[in-house]
Amino acid sequence: MKKICAVILAVLCVLSVMSMSLSASAITMWRRGDADADDEVTITDATVIQRKLAFMEVEEFRSQAADVDKSGEVDISDATWIQRFLAQQGNPNKIDELFDPYELPFIPKN
Numbered sequence: 817m818k819k820i821c822a823v824i825l826a827v828l829c830v831l832s833v834m835s836m837s838l839s840a841s842a843i844t845m846w847r848r849g850d851a852d853a854d855d856e857v858t859i860t861d862a863t864v865i866q867r868k869l870a871f872m873e874v875e876e877f878r879s880q881a882a883d884v885d886k887s888g889e890v891d892i893s894d895a896t897w898i899q900r901f902l903a904q905q906g907n908p909n910k911i912d913e914l915f916d917p918y919e920l921p922f923i924p925k926n
């Protein structure tokens with residue numbers, strides 16, 4: 817009986833770990849433009865980018881989400897793109913869409 821309980825306990829532990837890793841992968845999706853990591857794109861995200869560029873303190877900053885034009889760096893144009901998105905002036909950078917921050921960039925074959 818003790819062996820059966822030990823096996824059941826081991827299986828439950830494995831399932832628990834698998835469940836936690838699935839949950840962890842589900843929460844790795846970020847919202848493009850959500851620089852302050854509150855899961856929505858608002859004018860605060862543009863402000864957070866501006867504060868970061870001015871070397872001011874910010875509570876949380878996701879540089880990959882803030883780099884909305886995917887230029888490889890966060891600059892004032894990223895804040896401007898967010899402002900344009902919020903003013904419904906176009907969204908060529910797919911702001912507000914979910915993306916995987918750990919996804920490797922696409923490298924075309926020659």
Ligand SMILES: [Ca+2]
Pocket residue numbers: 849850851852853854855856857858860861
């Ligand atoms: Ca936000």
Ligand SMILES: [Ca+2]
Pocket residue numbers: 882883884885886887888889890891894
């Ligand atoms: Ca950028």
